Amino acid sequence: MELTIDPMNRSSPVPALTDHLGYWLRLVSNHVSAGFARRLERHGVTVAEWVVLRELLDVDALAPSRLADRMGMTRGAISKLADRLVAKALVDRQDDPQDGRAQTLALTAAGRRLVPRLARLADANDAAFFAALASRERATVEAALRKVVAQHGLKHRPVD
Amino acid sequence: MELTIDPMNRSSPVPALTDHLGYWLRLVSNHVSAGFARRLERHGVTVAEWVVLRELLDVDALAPSRLADRMGMTRGAISKLADRLVAKALVDRQDDPQDGRAQTLALTAAGRRLVPRLARLADANDAAFFAALASRERATVEAALRKVVAQHGLKHRPVD
DNA sequence: GTCTTTTTGTTGACTAGGCAACTTACTGCT
DNA sequence: AGCAGTAAGTTGCCTAGTCAACAAAAAGAC
Structure with missing residues (x-):
């Protein structure tokens, strides 16, 4: 391929960024x-x-470590994330009485109250962004993405 | 909705994360x-x-500011990014002789040599990830994403 | 029962970005 | 010409992650 003789110097038509589905x-x-x-x-x-x-x-x-697994983040990140949520009084951190190392995270009453409101924002955001797509089209895209996830056994990693 | 009377306490079936296309x-x-x-x-x-x-x-x-526009990043980020690329001798930074403020970024010979190799990695990565999809399916997904981009007039923002 | 290994969560150093203040230089108005 | 306004790029501070070293505790080996 790159060894092909090309006297006109057009040997490597480098693909554009937009040629990759990953880009979109x-x-x-x-x-x-x-x-x-x-x-x-x-x-x-x-x-x-x-x-x-x-x-x-x-x-x-839920134990922070389980959360780390589910979210595809490191324990260090969860530790700091939990700090913030505790500071905001949305999450309660409690030592596990059975296991001196372990903790358990749980929603506070305020956290529990907030979740449905945020869920509505998530709904609205999704709806707004994908309004351009017919519901059939959305289903197709979701099916394709799920297929990719399944084929690669992708674990949850919703956040970078 | 949330004001609906619900004696069984099942009033707010909060959607799962996975219910949003954005999640996938x-x-x-x-x-x-x-x-x-x-x-x-x-x-x-x-x-x-x-x-x-x-x-x-x-x-x-290309001027850094144009690059910032194209990439959807701030000028500050481009400034630092350019520093790194210059340090790696992949990019050459030159002062614009016409305009004392402006610069121009260009690939060095090494940079120009590297791009096709990296492009092959991009191809391989894309192919590997979306191997599960028939090419028709891939085209459908791309079309849907392009439609979303068009409808919202999304500017390039490939990097977070 | 002790000693090694493993597991849990925390911390500090680092990275890559954003934002905003800043310097320098160009542009346009008069 | 001079001066206000604007544009280009840099910098410092902030955020939110990673990674690796760590302390404390539990589990397992024998």
């Missing part, structure tokens, strides 16, 4: 996330914090 | 970018640096 994915994804971040900002919450809150809603209590 | 987008996008970053790592280049190099390939010389 990242472009749209970054805008969707940034848009959501803007909406969350008014509530003093970041996207990563939202994910924690939403995760905690279902489980009632 | 971000999950896949982050993995694709992280995968690409890993491939680039061996060449001592980051994804943002790759984007700069690829942009410069077409134009031969």
Whole structure:
């Protein structure tokens, strides 16, 4: 390929950035996330914090390390993230009485109250961004993305 | 909605993270970018640096501020990014003789040599990630994403 | 029962970006 | 010509991650 003789010096038609599906994915994804971040900002919450809150809603209590696994972040990051959420009184951190190393994170009453409001923002953001797509089209895209996730066994890594 | 009477306490079925298309987008996008970053790592280049190099390939010389516009980054970020690329001898920074404020960035010979190799990594990464999709399916996804981009007039913002 | 290994969470150094203040230089108005 | 306004690039401070070293505690080996 690159060894092909090319007297006219046009041997390497380097593909454009936009030739990769990953480019479009990242472009749209970054805008969707940034848009959501803007909406969350008014509530003093970041996207990563939202994910924690939403995760905690279902489980009632979760070890930071489990959260790290679920979110695809390091324990160090979760440690600091939890600090912030505790400071905002949205999350309660408690030592595990069974295991001196372990902790457990849970929503406070305020956190539990906030989640549904933020969920509505998430709905609105998604709807606004993908309004251009017919619902059939949206389903197709989601199916394709799920297929990619399945094929590569991608673990949750919603935040960078 | 949240005012609906609900004696069973099931009034707010808060949607799951996975109910949003944006979630899947971000999950896949982050993995694709992280995968690409890993491939680039061996060449001592980051994804943002790759984007700069690829942009410069077409134009031969570009002002940092134009680059900032194209990449959706601040001038401050471009300033530092250019520093790194100059340090790696992949980019040449030159003062504009016409305008005492302005500069111009251009690929060095080494930079120009590197781009096609990195482009191959980009191709490989994209192909590997989306191998699960039929080419028709890939085209559908790309069309949908382009539609979203068009409807919102999204400017280039490939890097966070 | 002790000693090694593993696990849990924290911390500090580092990175890459944003934002805003700043310097320098050009532009346009009069 | 001079001066206000604007544009280009740099810098310092901030944020939110990673990574690796660490302390404390539990688990496992024997």
